Amino acid sequence: MIAHVAVFTFDSEMTEERAGALAEELRAMAASLPSIKRYAAGPNLRMRPGGADFAVIALVEDQAGIDAYLDSPDHVDLVAKSIAPFLVQRQAVQLEVPEDWAPLWAEGQP
Known part of the structure; x- marks a missing residue:
């Protein structure tokens, strides 16, 4: 299994509302692609200083x-x-x- 991780830094025109809508768009797109086993997308939670604005896994x-x-x-x-x-x-x-992460993508799991 391969994880593709992308992080994005946006200009000030990417508002919280746009970022939320982007996350929804990305999740809907991912749900339509059979090659994707699991998917997450969303804005940085800003739990630590620095970092990108948005991420996709x-x-x-x-x-x-x-x-x-x-x-x-x-x-x-x-x-x-x-x-x-x-x-x-x-x-x-x-x-x-790692193979021991297999339960993360097992059929029938969230």
């Missing part, structure tokens, strides 16, 4: 899952419409998820 099976997600027309359109106009910086990593 997508769990997929493999490289093909990453490609299916990031190259999907729905994802490309959403990024162009709801992220790019406000984007200052984006960083992303993909990392292998």
